Amino acid sequence: xxxxxxxxxxxxxxxxxxxxCVDCGLEFEINDSQQDLRKxxxxxxxxxxxxxxxxxxxxxxTPDDVKNPPKRK
Ligand SMILES: [Zn+2]
Numbered sequence: 001x002x003x004x005x006x007x008x009x010x011x012x013x014x015x016x017x018x019x020x021c022v023d024c025g026l027e028f029e030i031n032d033s034q035q036d037l038r039k040x041x042x043x044x045x046x047x048x049x050x051x052x053x054x055x056x057x058x059x060x061x062t063p064d065d066v067k068n069p070p071k072r073k
Contacts, residue, residue: 005020005049005050005051006049006050006052007022007047007048007049007050008037008047008048008049008050009037009046009047009048010037010038010039010040010046010047010048011036011037011046012036012037013034013035013036013037014030014034014035014036014037014050015030015033015034015035015052016029016030016031016032016033016052017029017030017050017051017052018030018050018051018052019037019048019049019050019051020048020049020051020063021040021042021043021045021047021048022045022047022048022049023040023043023045023047024040024042024043024045025063026040026041026042026043027062027063059072
């Protein structure tokens with residue numbers, strides 16, 4: 001079972017992690033400990049899925065991989 005990403009909204013104070021726009025899939029990382037989340041620059045969507053950096057695996061490189069993680073060998 002993989003952990004469900006946390007849903008966050010533009011304007012929230014967010015921490016380190018990877019953020020994926022729920023609408024267009026735009027992906028970016030935030031490396032500051034506290035930062036205001038902006039609207040998506042591509043589609044102005046305000047909702048993101050948050051993937052904490054600690055959960056990122058070497059074999060997960062795209063948003064599709066996050067939704068369907070490759071099986072470990
Ligand atoms: Zn977007």
